[in-house]
Amino acid sequence: MRLADREQDGVIVLEPKGKIMGGPDATLLHDKLHEIIEAGKKKVVIDLSKVDWMNSTGLGILISSYSTLRKSDGELKLANVTEKIQSLLTITKLVTVFDAHDSVEEAISSFK
Amino acid sequence: MNSEFIKIIAFTLTGGFLVFLAITIVRDNLVNRLNRITGAMLFFAGLGPLFMAMGMIVSQSPEASVGFKNSTLYNLQYVWELFFPFLLLFSWIFPENRLMGFRYSRLRNLIFLPVILHLFLLLFYRQISGLLGSLKVDANSEGFSRIILIPVERLFSLILFAIGSVRTYHTIIFELLNVLFILTAVYFLESSRRLVTNPRLLTQTRVVFKGIRIGLGIYLVSVIGPLFFQQFFTDAVTSILLVIASATGVGIFAYATIRYQFLDVRLHFRQSFVYTITSALLVGVYILLVLQSKKLLQPLFGAQTEIVSYSLIILILLCFQPINNAIDSFLRSIFIRTRTDHRSVIERFSRQVISLFDPQKLRQIIEETLKTSLLVERVYFILYDDEIEEYAVLLSDDFPRRLPLNRDDLLLRGINMLDSPTYLHSLTDYMENSKLAGVLQERGVRLILPMKDANHMLGFLALTGKVAGYRYSADDFNLLGVLSNQMVTALTNARLYVDSLERARLQEEVSMARQIQLDLLPSSPPTLETANISVHSTPSRTVGGDFFDFIRIDDQRIGIVIADASGKGMPAALMIAQIQAIIHSEVNNGNRISTMFNNMNQLIAEATSPEKYVTIFYGELDVTCGELAYCNGGHNYPVLARADGKVELLKTGGPLVGALPHMEYTSTSIRLNPDDILFMFTDGLSEAMDKDEHEFGEERIREMVSTNRSNSAQEIMDCILNDVRMYDPTYPPRDDTTIISLKLNDMLVPHE
Numbered sequence: 001m002r003l004a005d006r007e008q009d010g011v012i013v014l015e016p017k018g019k020i021m022g023g024p025d026a027t028l029l030h031d032k033l034h035e036i037i038e039a040g041k042k043k044v045v046i047d048l049s050k051v052d053w054m055n056s057t058g059l060g061i062l063i064s065s066y067s068t069l070r071k072s073d074g075e076l077k078l079a080n081v082t083e084k085i086q087s088l089l090t091i092t093k094l095v096t097v098f099d100a101h102d103s104v105e106e107a108i109s110s111f112k
Numbered sequence: 113m114n115s116e117f118i119k120i121i122a123f124t125l126t127g128g129f130l131v132f133l134a135i136t137i138v139r140d141n142l143v144n145r146l147n148r149i150t151g152a153m154l155f156f157a158g159l160g161p162l163f164m165a166m167g168m169i170v171s172q173s174p175e176a177s178v179g180f181k182n183s184t185l186y187n188l189q190y191v192w193e194l195f196f197p198f199l200l201l202f203s204w205i206f207p208e209n210r211l212m213g214f215r216y217s218r219l220r221n222l223i224f225l226p227v228i229l230h231l232f233l234l235l236f237y238r239q240i241s242g243l244l245g246s247l248k249v250d251a252n253s254e255g256f257s258r259i260i261l262i263p264v265e266r267l268f269s270l271i272l273f274a275i276g277s278v279r280t281y282h283t284i285i286f287e288l289l290n291v292l293f294i295l296t297a298v299y300f301l302e303s304s305r306r307l308v309t310n311p312r313l314l315t316q317t318r319v320v321f322k323g324i325r326i327g328l329g330i331y332l333v334s335v336i337g338p339l340f341f342q343q344f345f346t347d348a349v350t351s352i353l354l355v356i357a358s359a360t361g362v363g364i365f366a367y368a369t370i371r372y373q374f375l376d377v378r379l380h381f382r383q384s385f386v387y388t389i390t391s392a393l394l395v396g397v398y399i400l401l402v403l404q405s406k407k408l409l410q411p412l413f414g415a416q417t418e419i420v421s422y423s424l425i426i427l428i429l430l431c432f433q434p435i436n437n438a439i440d441s442f443l444r445s446i447f448i449r450t451r452t453d454h455r456s457v458i459e460r461f462s463r464q465v466i467s468l469f470d471p472q473k474l475r476q477i478i479e480e481t482l483k484t485s486l487l488v489e490r491v492y493f494i495l496y497d498d499e500i501e502e503y504a505v506l507l508s509d510d511f512p513r514r515l516p517l518n519r520d521d522l523l524l525r526g527i528n529m530l531d532s533p534t535y536l537h538s539l540t541d542y543m544e545n546s547k548l549a550g551v552l553q554e555r556g557v558r559l560i561l562p563m564k565d566a567n568h569m570l571g572f573l574a575l576t577g578k579v580a581g582y583r584y585s586a587d588d589f590n591l592l593g594v595l596s597n598q599m600v601t602a603l604t605n606a607r608l609y610v611d612s613l614e615r616a617r618l619q620e621e622v623s624m625a626r627q628i629q630l631d632l633l634p635s636s637p638p639t640l641e642t643a644n645i646s647v648h649s650t651p652s653r654t655v656g657g658d659f660f661d662f663i664r665i666d667d668q669r670i671g672i673v674i675a676d677a678s679g680k681g682m683p684a685a686l687m688i689a690q691i692q693a694i695i696h697s698e699v700n701n702g703n704r705i706s707t708m709f710n711n712m713n714q715l716i717a718e719a720t721s722p723e724k725y726v727t728i729f730y731g732e733l734d735v736t737c738g739e740l741a742y743c744n745g746g747h748n749y750p751v752l753a754r755a756d757g758k759v760e761l762l763k764t765g766g767p768l769v770g771a772l773p774h775m776e777y778t779s780t781s782i783r784l785n786p787d788d789i790l791f792m793f794t795d796g797l798s799e800a801m802d803k804d805e806h807e808f809g810e811e812r813i814r815e816m817v818s819t820n821r822s823n824s825a826q827e828i829m830d831c832i833l834n835d836v837r838m839y840d841p842t843y844p845p846r847d848d849t850t851i852i853s854l855k856l857n858d859m860l861v862p863h864e
Contacts, residue, residue, distance in 0.1 A: 059678070060771070063725065066722070084807075091747070
């Protein structure tokens with residue numbers, strides 16, 4: 001997994017690419033989130049359009065990110081959830097937990 | 113050859129050796145005060161016998177000896193008495209430097225005063241007595257001269273008398289003074305010897321002190337003896353004793369220097385010393401032989417003496433080379449045996465550490481090598497500590513307290529950039545606010561020896577100065593460089609070995625965990641009158657995250673569990689064990705299914721981090737009437753294929769369990785009928801992939817269950833497993849796979 005990040009309207013947009021599999025991916029995302037929190041930012045959107053697959057550890061990373069942000073009064077939203085990940089979120093019933101949007105813009109505007 | 117001649121030879125030889133040894137020691141290290149003082153001491157000790165020999169040579173010719181005893185040259189021989197103050201000075205700085213920190217250290221030069229006075233007296237006595245005696249006052253004079261000069265004249269004559277008596281008895285007075293010097297020096301030597309801890313230095317002092325004691329003891333006997341046994345201590349006896357005394361001195365000092373690195377004299381200096389002396393002796397013997405050959409051969413060969421003598425000389429010269437070689441190899445073997453040669457140090461060290469895997473033992477050997485071969489006073493290890501993931505100072509192996517260092521410590525960073533042994537004082541740029549610098553300086557560390565492999569620094573050694581104030585030489589730096597490479601290899605080996613032990617231990621742990629998990633899983637599905645149950649389970653690693661269970665709740669109801677913990681291996685297995693315990697205790701307490709899930713979620717979420725979770729489906733089947741109460745905690749939907757071909761998915765429940773606290777779970781009840789099939793699985797089945805990475809998918813599973821619904825539970829499962837094996841040639845899969853296939857039969861009595 002590679003991780004790009006940018007800031008748009010005061011919201012940090014993270015764009016992971018490839019498979020989210022755990023191991024180094026977890027550390028990468030974890031460190032990035034802590035960086036963001038330390039910089040005082042609290043609104044984060046993870047753009048999943050370029051993530052083709054996610055295993056159970058990958059899902060764990062998403063949950064962990066969500067929980068980390070919540071603990072520091074932040075909020076995590078998902079954007080461009082692919083069909084496969086959507087079905088994963090549905091089965092695990094995490095759709096009730098994660099706020100998922102069809103586009104990054106929609107996710108950003110939902111913060112307001 | 114008379115006895116006088118032998119005495120001259122003996123005096124010259126011992127005196128010459130002492131002077132030569134003195135020069136060797138000073139030449140090796142002119143900067144070091146200990147070398148200079150020892151050199152001066154031995155030099156003046158050598159002057160004694162040399163002057164004595166010279167005196168004997170001169171007095172052999174009767175014309176020259178007249179008046180010789182009063183000549184300046186003769187009196188100069190007392191210069192050798194400077195030996196005694198230098199001996200005292202030596203006792204102050206070896207083996208411990210006691211002068212360091214002494215405020216009035218210049219006062220030490222006062223100890224030379226007696227000898228200088230003695231010389232002054234002997235050399236200028238005539239001038240002094242002439243000067244003092246020249247003042248003669250007329251007894252009848254009046255006024256000024258009577259009042260002032262007469263007391264002065266009295267005083268002068270008194271001084272003259274005093275000096276005269278000293279002059280007359282100077283030998284005995286100054287010999288007693290020398291005895292005083294000796295006793296004081298021996299006292300200091302003995303008391304500072306108790307402070308020595310380094311084993312090599314201890315040997316040095318033992319040998320050197322023995323030499324000093326024997327030499328001085330014999331000297332004392334030759335000085336004090338004549339006072340009481342005048343008849344026995346003739347001149348001949350005294351001179352023999354003096355020869356023995358100085359020969360013992362030179363012998364032992366040379367032995368300590370060559371064999372035990374006394375004064376840390378470099379190997380080639382020590383070698384050249386021995387070679388020079390042996391070759392001088394050899395050549396001397398040769399010259400003697402050649403000179404005397406004619407005289408020895410004369411009675412045997414008469415007229416032919418000339419020819420025989422020449423051929424003998426040629427023969428002897430031919431033998432010179434082999435004899436020289438024999439001596440050479442003999443000496444070489446001595447030096448190799450002393451084990452102070454750097455090559456042998458390295459060889460011995462690598463032989464010792466090559467098969468050593470105990471890090472503590474390894475450190476001991478490194479420390480011992482540095483202390484005995486390089487005479488380092490103390491050694492500190494600063495090594496990367498895997499447990500705390502920081503560098504730490506190991507203060508002592510006897511007392512295993514370690515001093516952790518911050519990885520941002522400035523000095524640590526500075527040392528990280530080093531490649532070779534470096535003096536600590538050249539790193540002052542890195543010392544500000546450095547805890548490490550404080551620790552090292554406090555302990556008198558002088559030298560840093562970094563230990564690096566290709567990628568990173570394992571740590572470094574901090575060495576204090578050498579014993580007795582010896583200095584590190586360029587040779588030492590080379591040796592340290594080579595040794596540090598060897599240490600890196602040895603330490604890495606030791607660490608790898610410990611790691612491999614650790615791995616073996618972990619492997620054992622994993623296989624134990626697997627056994628525990630196998631014991632936890634039911635060995636076979638329960639046999640029921642109203643339903644057939646088939647189970648398939650393949651953990652993808654030694655210990656998997658999948659889990660299933662059947663729990664007899666009462667005569668009517670049976671609990672069915674299928675679950676998949678996130679991750680694999682040990683952590684997953686541990687969580688499974690925890691889940692199983694929770695379910696069993698909740699069932700025993702008779703809690704409702706939704707309460708069980710709420711409790712389970714809360715317990716796991718609190719005990720583990722968010723990425724540790726479990727998807728779990730739990731159902732309670734009433735085996736008499738077919739009622740199924742269930743809750744699905746984020747698990748793949750179990751497929752319920754009705755006998756009429758309709759497919760239902762069991763979705764009711766809540767999110768996956770254990771990730772986030774305060775989740776709400778609900779349960780529901782459905783009615784199962786005869787010939788209905790309940791097919792439960794984990795994502796190992798649905799996520800099996802073909803070569804293009806397309807998933808097998810849940811849709812396909814539903815269709816296959818429905819299509820094959822007329823078959824038995826086992827047949828349906830086998831059919832799907834065959835299909836997935838064709839779909840994914842790599843099956844058994846990357847993930848664990850667990851399947852529970854359940855089919856109800858006609859024995860079921862549906863409640864109306």
